[in-house]
Amino acid sequence: ILNVEQSPQSLHVQEGDSTNFTCSFPSSNFYALHWYRWETAKSPEALFVMTLNGDEKKKGRISATLNTKEGYSYLYIKGSQPEDSATYLCASNPDRGSTLGRLYFGRGTQLTVWP
Amino acid sequence: GAVVSQHPSWVICKSGTSVKIECRSLDFQATTMFWYRQFPKQSLMLMATSNEGSKATYEQGVEKDKFLINHASLTLSTLTVTSAHPEDSSFYICSARDQKDRVNTEAFFGQGTRLTVV
Numbered sequence: 001i002l003n004v005e006q007s008p009q010s011l012h013v014q015e016g017d018s019t020n021f022t023c024s025f026p027s028s029n030f031y032a033l034h035w036y037r038w039e040t041a042k043s044p045e046a047l048f049v050m051t052l053n054g055d056e057k058k059k060g061r062i063s064a065t066l067n068t069k070e071g072y073s074y075l076y077i078k079g080s081q082p083e084d085s086a087t088y089l090c091a092s093n094p095d096r097g098s099t100l101g102r103l104y105f106g107r108g109t110q111l112t113v114w115p
Numbered sequence: 116g117a118v119v120s121q122h123p124s125w126v127i128c129k130s131g132t133s134v135k136i137e138c139r140s141l142d143f144q145a146t147t148m149f150w151y152r153q154f155p156k157q158s159l160m161l162m163a164t165s166n167e168g169s170k171a172t173y174e175q176g177v178e179k180d181k182f183l184i185n186h187a188s189l190t191l192s193t194l195t196v197t198s199a200h201p202e203d204s205s206f207y208i209c210s211a212r213d214q215k216d217r218v219n220t221e222a223f224f225g226q227g228t229r230l231t232v233v
């Protein structure tokens with residue numbers, strides 16, 4: 001079992017605000033870092049999968065960075081919109097060299113964007 | 116994106132009975148599927164890795180005789196909670212990865228099953 005931590009637990013922002021969340025994971029046992037967006041009553045939806053130290057990925061207003069040496073990743077949302085309201089999950093995959101692809105999740109950050 | 120269908124979305128059962136949850140990959144083949152459980156205010160916890168045509172691999176602390184996993188085809192995995200008790204009440208969700216993808220690609224999730232044991 002891997003210990004993956006996310007902060008903050010919840011966040012309330014106004015429409016137009018930019019925000020960021022943190023995910024920390026064991027750097028000693030790491031292969032890939034996943035970010036998922038989970039809306040109520042829906043399936044978690046993949047945002048990013050990152051493997052290399054220094055990786056930066058962007059999808060629209062959402063971007064993420066990865067530091068594998070110190071074991072953390074940041075997710076940024078620029079100009080938050082009400083439709084960004086969801087729980088954002090990060091997960092670490094430690095299975096380097098195997099085909100398993102197991103994911104160990106943090107508790108998530110619940111984002112609420114007020115209009 | 117790929118679709119994973121999970122049924123039922125919710126179920127209420129009596130203590131002592133068994134409940135089966137299905138997880139299907141609708142438009143891709145999945146050699147490996149994963150089962151997670153989430154208690155209130157907790158993270159998604161990996162229970163087991165389901166391998167097509169072979170025995171599942173369970174995480175430490177998960178009772179394999181209580182949580183029976185069958186992965187009989189490349190598109191279907193089932194989780195059976197046997198002799199369910201109130202403490203088994205939880206949210207169960209499956210995920211799968213397209214077998215032709217590399218292991219460091221995204222996983223696709225079902226919608227989850229809310230199990231309540233009374």
